[in-house]
Amino acid sequence: MVRVELTRFRIKKGKEEKAQEWMDFLNSHHEDTVATMKNEEMYVENVFKEENADGYTYFYWYSVQGENGQAVEESDNYIDKKHIEYWDECVDNTYRPVDMVLEENLIAPAIQKIIEKEG
Template sequence: MTRVELTRFRIKKGKEDKAQEWMDFLNSHHEDTVGTMAAEKMYVETVFAEKATDGYMYFYWYSIQGEGGQSVEESENYIDKKHNEYWDECIDETYKPIDMKLEESLIAPKINKIIEEIK
């Protein structure tokens, strides 16, 4: 089964620049970052940033993922280790992440066929 998720995470006050550094790190190591996805059975992963009117920065994590993938916390890959360091420093654990309710997911048949083949 494929999971489609969108979750909102709050960035700690004063860590906005560090959070941007995190995204810059992932983008500047794009090939290696994409290389971590197979073990996680991650098919699509997208992050959006919001500077909200409440004065906080939020990251919205959108993903399409298969079941049984390796957790990023279990990985020995340098990208995942750095990702976890940024996570621990930037994500506000006092804020309960908001998991958006999936109402409709449309995946083009050609893309869905590819996902099914790599499961």
């Protein structure tokens, strides 16, 4: 069974550049970042950025993942530790994240077989 999520997080005012640095860090360490996904049972993870008319920057996390993966907070990997460090500095905890409601989930059968094999 897979879990598909899309969640909107708000970036703290004044932390927009740091948040971009965070995404640049993850992108510049692509191989090491992808390597962390196995323990998390993370099959797909994407982050989208929105610069909203309300003056805030928002990140949208989209993921397709298994149900029994290791939480990023439990990892000793340097990528995950840095990820949490950026998260704590940049994500506005006074804003309640918005979990989008999944209305339809289509995964091609060939991809579903790979996910089932991996999980």
